[in-house]
Amino acid sequence: MNMKNFINGIWTTSASNKTTDIINPGNLQDKVGTFQDSTEEDLQQAIQSAKNAKTPWRKLSGATRGQYLYKAADILEKNADEVAEIATREMGKTLPETKGETARGVAILRYYAGEGMREEGDVIPSTDSDALMFTKRFPLGVVGVITPWNFPIAIPLWKTAPALIYGNTVVIKPASESPITFAKIAECFEEAGLPAGVLNVVTGKGSVIGNGLSIHKEVNGVTFTGSNAVGRTIGANALQRGAKYQLEMGGKNPVIVEKDADLEAAADATISGAFKSTGQKCTATSRAIIHQDIYEEVKQLLVEKTQKIAVGDSLEKDVWMGPCASKSQLDNALNYIEKGKEEGAALLCGGEQIEDSNGYYLKPTIFDQVDNNMTIAQEEIFGPVIALMPYSTMEHALDIANDVDYGLSAAIFTKNVQNMLSFIDDMDAGLVRVNAESAGVELQAPFGGMKQSSSHSREQGQAAQEFFTDIKTVFVK
Ligand SMILES: NC(=O)c1ccc[n+]([C@@H]2O[C@H](COP(=O)([O-])OP(=O)(O)OC[C@H]3O[C@@H](n4cnc5c(N)ncnc54)[C@H](O)[C@@H]3O)[C@@H](O)[C@H]2O)c1
Numbered sequence: 001m002n003m004k005n006f007i008n009g010i011w012t013t014s015a016s017n018k019t020t021d022i023i024n025p026g027n028l029q030d031k032v033g034t035f036q037d038s039t040e041e042d043l044q045q046a047i048q049s050a051k052n053a054k055t056p057w058r059k060l061s062g063a064t065r066g067q068y069l070y071k072a073a074d075i076l077e078k079n080a081d082e083v084a085e086i087a088t089r090e091m092g093k094t095l096p097e098t099k100g101e102t103a104r105g106v107a108i109l110r111y112y113a114g115e116g117m118r119e120e121g122d123v124i125p126s127t128d129s130d131a132l133m134f135t136k137r138f139p140l141g142v143v144g145v146i147t148p149w150n151f152p153i154a155i156p157l158w159k160t161a162p163a164l165i166y167g168n169t170v171v172i173k174p175a176s177e178s179p180i181t182f183a184k185i186a187e188c189f190e191e192a193g194l195p196a197g198v199l200n201v202v203t204g205k206g207s208v209i210g211n212g213l214s215i216h217k218e219v220n221g222v223t224f225t226g227s228n229a230v231g232r233t234i235g236a237n238a239l240q241r242g243a244k245y246q247l248e249m250g251g252k253n254p255v256i257v258e259k260d261a262d263l264e265a266a267a268d269a270t271i272s273g274a275f276k277s278t279g280q281k282c283t284a285t286s287r288a289i290i291h292q293d294i295y296e297e298v299k300q301l302l303v304e305k306t307q308k309i310a311v312g313d314s315l316e317k318d319v320w321m322g323p324c325a326s327k328s329q330l331d332n333a334l335n336y337i338e339k340g341k342e343e344g345a346a347l348l349c350g351g352e353q354i355e356d357s358n359g360y361y362l363k364p365t366i367f368d369q370v371d372n373n374m375t376i377a378q379e380e381i382f383g384p385v386i387a388l389m390p391y392s393t394m395e396h397a398l399d400i401a402n403d404v405d406y407g408l409s410a411a412i413f414t415k416n417v418q419n420m421l422s423f424i425d426d427m428d429a430g431l432v433r434v435n436a437e438s439a440g441v442e443l444q445a446p447f448g449g450m451k452q453s454s455s456h457s458r459e460q461g462q463a464a465q466e467f468f469t470d471i472k473t474v475f476v477k
């Protein structure tokens with residue numbers, strides 16, 4: 001597909017007359033399509049069209065806006081196989097994973113469609129007995145949405161759907177690795193009859209289009225998911241001009257395995273958390289902190305299970321782990337592996353690219369003898385690499401787990417209630433999971449990180465209302 005920008009309800013080519021190719025990272029002969037290498041002029045048109053559409057859209061009832069989302073959900077459900085296959089070909093996640101993600105996208109749309117009928121304010125008793133005091137929520141106006149490639153369906157939808165239902169209009173810049181996936185979703189909104197200008201899609205370089213959204217004075221709010229380096233700049237740009245912003249960024253997520261845990265279940269969850277989606281989830285497990293008494297046993301289990309992982313073309317049946325999403329993702333993971341070896345960690349398995357393959361395939365990798373000061377224990381790798389570390393007491397485990405700049409998600413495996421409670425209270429992470437892997441976000445619950453993982457806001461569930469609306473306190477007498 002040769003994707004165009006979607007501006008004011010029309011699929012439009014960029015003023016640059018330039019496009020960029022998208023190549024399947026699992027099969028370098030497979031050209032998935034092209035996208036527009038857009039300019040500031042294209043972005044300006046998209047923002048203007050979102051601005052023109054914002055008052056009529058805001059004036060519709062929430063229930064009416066919800067009907068568009070319900071229709072888009074039905075169309076996405078009908079097109080699910082096509083959307084999932086494009087997503088797999090663009091960013092390399094396996095087909096069962098992208099099918100699951102498409103179903104999640106449908107559910108996100110339906111959840112927020114229902115939001116159009118739910119309460120949006122509180123009545124607060126006034127000190128004046130003759131007065132009525134209440135709060136009412138209002139949309140921000142034009143919202144800029146900047147998204148990564150690793151959840152190319154769910155993340156754009158968990159931002160766009162609440163933005164729209166609460167009455168905002170949207171200009172979205174999807175990641176350059178997975179824009180066609182979002183074009184397919186935009187087509188669902190188009191087919192659902194969404195009024196022109198309410199949703200606009202502009203592709204291109206992050207430094208031009210993403211940055212442009214963050215500095216444009218007509219963009220009232222910016223919601224970003226991606227790396228910390230980029231997020232910091234976007235936040236600073238938005239703050240400087242007084243726009244609302246929300247940043248969801250990286251993680252360095254631990255799993256703690258206590259000696260009383262079901263070790264098989266813990267090992268399975270560690271493998272799944274670390275290597276599903278080729279380790280490219282913000283919630284991926286990248287550190288396994290294991291009680292010293294069971295360390296060798298768990299290590300053995302992890303290595304045995306990892307050696308059985310079928311790595312290959314994500315469109316093929318029975319493949320469990322696909323390629324890295326791009327050459328730069330592969331190179332980045334390989335650099336961290338080299339760094340791990342240089343700093344003295346011991347490679348237990350993996351650690352190298354799969355030669356003779358037709359894509360960016362990396363063997364799932366486990367490191368032993370990792371010190372928490374090592375780079376591989378501190379920095380987000382965003383690839384299929386896990387570092388194992390032993391601990392002696394629960395306090396020690398939590399010290400190791402918390403000794404990083406990030407605080408997105410964390411898991412523990414234990415049968416001991418006191419350990420569970422200590423973990424829930426003392427683990428600095430926005431998502432803490434007990435006897436479950438570190439990845440796994442539910443659309444109806446708040447999601448976001450502590451420390452450097454987030455701007456301390458939350459996405460999804462009802463929490464999304466906090467970002468996508470402003471509150472007015474109304475006093476009537
Ligand atoms: N916390 C979360 O919810 C969450 C979810 C998914 C991914 N992530 C994080 O995302 C990262 C991986 O995604 P990525 O590689 O796409 O991240 P990225 O920061 O490189 O890109 C994210 C988006 O920002 C755009 N961008 C790039 N440079 C920009 C600039 N100068 N100004 C404005 N926009 C710019 C990109 O084009 C893309 O659309 C990881 O760090 C991962 O942890 C976080």
Ligand SMILES: O=CCCC(=O)C(=O)O
Nearest residue numbers: 150281282283439440441
């Ligand atoms: O990459 C970040 C999102 C993670 C997620 O959606 C999940 O773990 O389910």
